[in-house]
Amino acid sequence: MELRHLRYFAALAEELHFGRAARRLSITQPPLSASIRALEEELGVRLFERDSKQVTLTPAGAAFYQETLPVLKQVGLASAAARAMAQGHTGFLHVGFTGSMVYRSMPRIVTAFLAESPGVRLKVSELSSFEQADAIRRGHLHGGFFSQPSAPDGLASLALPDDQLVACVPSTHPLACETQVLVSALADEPFVIFSREAAPASYDNIISACTQAGFEPRTRYTARLWFTVVALVANGLGVALVPACIAQSGIAGARFIPLAETTLRSGGFFAWNTEHVTPPLEAFIAHAAGVLDAA
Numbered sequence: 274m275e276l277r278h279l280r281y282f283a284a285l286a287e288e289l290h291f292g293r294a295a296r297r298l299s300i301t302q303p304p305l306s307a308s309i310r311a312l313e314e315e316l317g318v319r320l321f322e323r324d325s326k327q328v329t330l331t332p333a334g335a336a337f338y339q340e341t342l343p344v345l346k347q348v349g350l351a352s353a354a355a356r357a358m359a360q361g362h363t364g365f366l367h368v369g370f371t372g373s374m375v376y377r378s379m380p381r382i383v384t385a386f387l388a389e390s391p392g393v394r395l396k397v398s399e400l401s402s403f404e405q406a407d408a409i410r411r412g413h414l415h416g417g418f419f420s421q422p423s424a425p426d427g428l429a430s431l432a433l434p435d436d437q438l439v440a441c442v443p444s445t446h447p448l449a450c451e452t453q454v455l456v457s458a459l460a461d462e463p464f465v466i467f468s469r470e471a472a473p474a475s476y477d478n479i480i481s482a483c484t485q486a487g488f489e490p491r492t493r494y495t496a497r498l499w500f501t502v503v504a505l506v507a508n509g510l511g512v513a514l515v516p517a518c519i520a521q522s523g524i525a526g527a528r529f530i531p532l533a534e535t536t537l538r539s540g541g542f543f544a545w546n547t548e549h550v551t552p553p554l555e556a557f558i559a560h561a562a563g564v565l566d567a568a
Contacts, residue, residue, distance in 0.1 A: 274315060279341050281308040286338045289328045363392040366553040369405040369417035373499045376518035377541055378433045379418045382561045393553050401471035401497055409546050415554045416545035420516060421474035424542045431561055433541030440530040441506045441513040449528040456486035456534055463493035463511040471497040479514050482537050503527050
């Protein structure tokens with residue numbers, strides 16, 4: 274039994290007029306009549322009584338119509354579900370992020386996406402850059418927001434707006450009252466540095482900034498989260514170079530000072546594995562790109 278025959282039958286059952294039913298279906302009358310005859314032959318019953326003046330449902334036709342409606346409704350729901358999934362409006366999406374991304378583009382992108390695709394079950398997990406990259410490559414995570422100067426190797430990426438690096442010192446530090454400092458002013462200070470194991474690109478970026486300023490940082494503490502880095506600095510345990518957005522964390526006891534070297538930046542990326550792209554991820558990437566273009 275063809276679904277087309279059921280749709281044609283339902284239209285005629287509701288219109289009880291071949292001309293009106295054909296116009297509603299955007300077809301001519303001959304294929305409508307042929308479909309009704311084929312359906313009646315398949316069922317072995319007459320569904321309509323028709324003469325030159327009127328078309329009426331037979332008792333068998335009326336019974337068949339009542340059973341046809343839920344079938345057509347379910348087919349419509351199934352079709353809508355398939356289209357929604359194909360367009361990325363339903364399904365599951367698991368996205369990672371590094372801590373500093375809560376002060377950058379991530380919340381705006383995620384909020385806008387959920388407003389556009391409320392049917393997607395979105396899970397967002399805070400992970401280190403290394404953990405995110407590994408999970409994405411293995412297919413355990415659909416994508417992730419990275420706060421680092423370069424995109425993870427082997428992953429496709431969408432660049433996010435850059436963030437400046439700034440000096441982070443205890444609020445009691447002699448440099449705390451400065452409006453701008455050179456990286457070289459920190460040469461003799463003990464450093465709190467982001468763990469290379471957690472975020473190789475961010476670690477290398479900090480080391481490179483110090484090397485360009487003519488010194489190797491004296492690392493006293495390493496941490497896996499930017500907020501931990503700042504908390505250690507706030508407690509007087511050293512100084513650090515951190516993304517400027519971290520100043521929004523409001524951690525007491527830390528002072529954030531712009532660097533004279535304005536070219537020192539902390540980049541940002543949304544990255545994913547092209548081998549594990551799903552419709553919700555595809556929709557998320559397109560939506561993220563649109564949000565960034567509109568910014």
